[in-house]
Amino acid sequence: MSIEWISQLREIVVDSLEKSWLPFPLKEDLCEGWKKDLQAGPSSTILYTSCMYHIAPVIEKAVENLEKFGVTKGGVMTRLAAVGTKALGGFLLRPDEAEVKRADGIVRRIYELLRRAGVEFGLLDREIYSGALLYELGLVDDFARYARRAAEYFKKRGVRRIITVDPHTQHVLEKIYPKYVEGFDIEVVSYLDLIKPGGVSINGFAIHDSCLYARFLGKYERIRQLLAAGNPVEDPYITGKDTAGCCGGPIESTFPGVAKQIAKTRVRELAKLSRKVVVQCPICYVNLKRASEGEVELYHMAEVLL
Amino acid sequence: MSLAELRAEASKCQFCGFCEYACPTYKTMRMRHFGPRGRINLIKNFDGELSEAAYIGIMTCLVCRACDVQCPAGIKIAEVIHDFKAYILEGKIYKNKR
Numbered sequence: 132m133s134i135e136w137i138s139q140l141r142e143i144v145v146d147s148l149e150k151s152w153l154p155f156p157l158k159e160d161l162c163e164g165w166k167k168d169l170q171a172g173p174s175s176t177i178l179y180t181s182c183m184y185h186i187a188p189v190i191e192k193a194v195e196n197l198e199k200f201g202v203t204k205g206g207v208m209t210r211l212a213a214v215g216t217k218a219l220g221g222f223l224l225r226p227d228e229a230e231v232k233r234a235d236g237i238v239r240r241i242y243e244l245l246r247r248a249g250v251e252f253g254l255l256d257r258e259i260y261s262g263a264l265l266y267e268l269g270l271v272d273d274f275a276r277y278a279r280r281a282a283e284y285f286k287k288r289g290v291r292r293i294i295t296v297d298p299h300t301q302h303v304l305e306k307i308y309p310k311y312v313e314g315f316d317i318e319v320v321s322y323l324d325l326i327k328p329g330g331v332s333i334n335g336f337a338i339h340d341s342c343l344y345a346r347f348l349g350k351y352e353r354i355r356q357l358l359a360a361g362n363p364v365e366d367p368y369i370t371g372k373d374t375a376g377c378c379g380g381p382i383e384s385t386f387p388g389v390a391k392q393i394a395k396t397r398v399r400e401l402a403k404l405s406r407k408v409v410v411q412c413p414i415c416y417v418n419l420k421r422a423s424e425g426e427v428e429l430y431h432m433a434e435v436l437l
Numbered sequence: 438m439s440l441a442e443l444r445a446e447a448s449k450c451q452f453c454g455f456c457e458y459a460c461p462t463y464k465t466m467r468m469r470h471f472g473p474r475g476r477i478n479l480i481k482n483f484d485g486e487l488s489e490a491a492y493i494g495i496m497t498c499l500v501c502r503a504c505d506v507q508c509p510a511g512i513k514i515a516e517v518i519h520d521f522k523a524y525i526l527e528g529k530i531y532k533n534k535r
């Protein structure tokens with residue numbers, strides 16, 4: 132896509148973050164529903180979703196539309212407004228209800244796995260986005276400004292330790308925040324390293340690795356340990372740590388057509404191993420789903436751990 | 438990394454092409470500017486201008502690091518491309534905004 136496209140996307144993301152702490156115009160309570168009736172208790176350790184599981188289906192819907200119709204004269208904003216619903220002073224993007232329910236279910240499942248492992252933690256009064264997308268797009272100045280704001284948000288709430296639930300948030304908080312936020316000393320851990328599941332509910336699946344977990348964060352072996360009871364089908368190239376293919380997600384909002392082709396390549400590879408595929412990242416999930424057209428069934432890791 | 442550092446890192450490239458073996462965008466698009474070798478050499482030879490094709494090649498990198506481990510010269514390919522993207526956007530987007 133052209134520079135104008137990225138420029139407009141940037142404006143939407145920066146503006147939305149400024150107004151609502153979320154990267155797109157979304158219902159403010161979109162990422163809060165899963166907390167209903169859960170023990171939120173005050174704690175310096177928090178379970179933090181960065182809203183990723185709830186935002187991913189919104190991106191999926193928007194990207195589908197962008198891909199179909201391309202950029203109009205009115206640009207990205209008009210295109211997104213066309214898939215959103217009218218709201219005071221603009222529009223709101225809304226994921227399908229079924230996807231919101233699935234996202235709620237996944238995050239609640241992670242909550243349960245952690246509680247069962249005896250981990251003590253609280254919940255934020257409101258989820259905010261980590262800013263990962265800005266960094267990944269290469270919009271480093273905007274990212275740095277936002278990261279300082281987000282770090283302040285955590286600090287004000289006395290957060291000393293963050294438990295993340297997806298690779299993008301883990302990566303940006305663990306590896307990138309310390310480079311851009313002076314004095315950022317919050318400990319950042321992944322739920323994967325804390326849970327003690329008692330098995331796996333499906334068998335003979337292929338694992339689609341998140342590039343960030345496998346090659347940036349050293350979680351490749353841990354993921355295999357957690358999923359071993361389900362006898363995953365491995366292949367030295369297709370599911371190898373160094374060579375496993377990306378889902379195309381990092382460029383889905385800038386080059387949706389290329390992203391989809393990459394996802395298709397990945398689905399074809401995985402389908403050679405199994406029709407059942409376990410993913411660890413909400414972005415991988417929506418990208419592979421968009422390209423799969425029923426060729427593989429996708430499960431999120433937290434959905435299959437017992 | 439600064440532009441000079443990016444160029445220095447990219448200059449280590451020996452054109453062997455080992456990095457293309459696992460690159461998802463290269464595997465899918467089958468054109469050199471959609472692969473790590475092409476991207477690294479676009480950065481190495483950057484003189485202030487990028488053609489539309491070169492721009493798309495750079496911007497479609499997934500920063501997935503499948504190339505890094507294959508490179509015998511030890512170039513931090515994914516990081517170089519990510520930081521070069523940031524450099525390009527810095528020039529094209531931010532300069533107009535401030």
Ligand code: SF4
Binds near residue numbers: 471499
């Ligand atoms: S980081 Fe970029 S160049 Fe390297 S393998 Fe991934 S997509 Fe290809």
Ligand code: SF4
Binds near residue numbers: 453454455512
């Ligand atoms: S593997 Fe390294 S040295 Fe070889 S072509 Fe790729 S970037 Fe250049």
